[in-house]
Structures are given as structure tokens and as C-alpha cells.
Amino acid sequence: MESQLVLINHLRELRTARHLSQKELAQMVGVSRQTINSIENTQYNPTAKLALLLCIALDCKFEDLFAFE
Structure with missing residues (x-):
């Protein structure tokens, strides 16, 4: 059986740690x-x-933001 790699991210955690809203980050x-x-x-x-x-x-x-699960 072949396993699938699932890309996970820490976007919400990093964004909120920098006190950015989704809208602010999107504009950036x-x-x-x-x-x-x-x-x-x-x-x-x-x-x-x-x-x-x-x-x-x-x-x-990049590796702080994205990883494979």
C-alpha cells in the first residue's frame, strides 16, 4: 500500500503570533x-x-511554515 504525503502548515500559529489578521496577511x-x-x-x-x-x-x-505529515 502506498502512503500519501499530506502537507501541513503552521500558518495560523505564525500569523497570530505576529498579530496579523487574515486580511492583513492576504494584502501583504x-x-x-x-x-x-x-x-x-x-x-x-x-x-x-x-x-x-x-x-x-x-x-x-519554509520548513517552519510547512511540513509533511
């Missing part, structure tokens, strides 16, 4: 608040470009 990276919500709820996996923009906006490393 050029997406909608709904996109941020979908990423936080693992309903949407961001593109590589968006993932890097999120890391820059949150001043964190």
Missing part, C-alpha cells in the same frame, strides 16, 4: 482573505511562489 502577499483561510484549513496548498511570499511576510523559514 497579494491574495484574498479566503485564500489565507483555505490554506490555514488545509483546503488549499499554495503555489511555490505564494509559499515563499508567506515566508517572507511572516519572516520565517
